[in-house]
Amino acid sequence: MSKKAAPRLAVTDLQHKYGDRPVIEGLTFTLRAGQAIALVGPNGAGKTTVLKCIVGAAEPAAGKILLDGQPIDERAEAVRRDVATLLDDLDFFPDLTAAEHLDLLARAHGNSSPEDLVDTTLHDIGLLPAADQLPGSLSSGQRRRLALATALVRPRKLMVLDEPEARLDTGGVQWLSDRLVEEKKAGTAILFASHDPALVETVADSVVTLTPLP
Numbered sequence: 001m002s003k004k005a006a007p008r009l010a011v012t013d014l015q016h017k018y019g020d021r022p023v024i025e026g027l028t029f030t031l032r033a034g035q036a037i038a039l040v041g042p043n044g045a046g047k048t049t050v051l052k053c054i055v056g057a058a059e060p061a062a063g064k065i066l067l068d069g070q071p072i073d074e075r076a077e078a079v080r081r082d083v084a085t086l087l088d089d090l091d092f093f094p095d096l097t098a099a100e101h102l103d104l105l106a107r108a109h110g111n112s113s114p115e116d117l118v119d120t121t122l123h124d125i126g127l128l129p130a131a132d133q134l135p136g137s138l139s140s141g142q143r144r145r146l147a148l149a150t151a152l153v154r155p156r157k158l159m160v161l162d163e164p165e166a167r168l169d170t171g172g173v174q175w176l177s178d179r180l181v182e183e184k185k186a187g188t189a190i191l192f193a194s195h196d197p198a199l200v201e202t203v204a205d206s207v208v209t210l211t212p213l214p
């Protein structure tokens with residue numbers, strides 16, 4: 001009998017505190033390849049904090065986080081290779097165009113001829129007309145689209161996205177929704193925080209609701 005594959009992501013009894021103040025207590029969930037979990041809850045409930053713990057940007061007070069059965073370590077090559085993250089707005093290089101950012105990132109992840117991928121991604125995300133603009137000249141929504149695009153020009157088994165719908169227009173949110181569904185079909189696991197009920201309804205296989213701790 002074959003052993004069942006480990007979940008892509010397994011979070012067990014996660015706890016996090018800022019100073020003495022607990023913000024996450026006893027959070028447990030598992031996420032399998034090709035599935036999506038949405039983290040929902042009011043402002044301040046701890047969604048970003050959970051995502052930061054998972055990508056290694058915050059240190060949990062307790063608990064276990066496993067990626068494909070192994071403790072997650074942001075310095076490990078597998079994590080950097082397999083996890084595409086969109087947390088805050090990216091800090092872009094001021095003197096690289098939108099297209100050059102995507103090209104650089106794809107090459108850094110081992111794609112030696114990313115031209116077609118970069119073009120397709122810019123087209124998909126509606127940034128082709130802005131391909132040669134510097135980040136400082138993009139609108140805030142266009143910068144957000146560029147940040148999303150950076151997650152799409154690199155290999156990924158797990159996407160960790162904090163409010164990916166933020167600042168997108170209606171067409172952008174529709175595109176995002178369709179794209180995340182496609183990502184799941186391709187086997188990517190997605191953990192995302194969102195305040196958009198329609199996006200959650202369309203994309204998430206399950207929902208984890210956080211409430212602010214007293």
Ligand SMILES: Nc1ncnc2c1ncn2[C@@H]1O[C@H](COP(=O)(O)OP(=O)(O)OP(=O)(O)O)[C@@H](O)[C@H]1O
Binds near residue numbers: 042044045047050
């Ligand atoms: N660096 C920090 N230092 C101290 N407290 C923090 C820090 N970051 C977040 N917090 C607090 O932790 C709680 C959870 O914040 P978090 O950003 O995780 O919430 P969230 O659910 O993502 O909220 P939102 O929906 O507004 O994005 C909040 O009360 C917040 O004020």
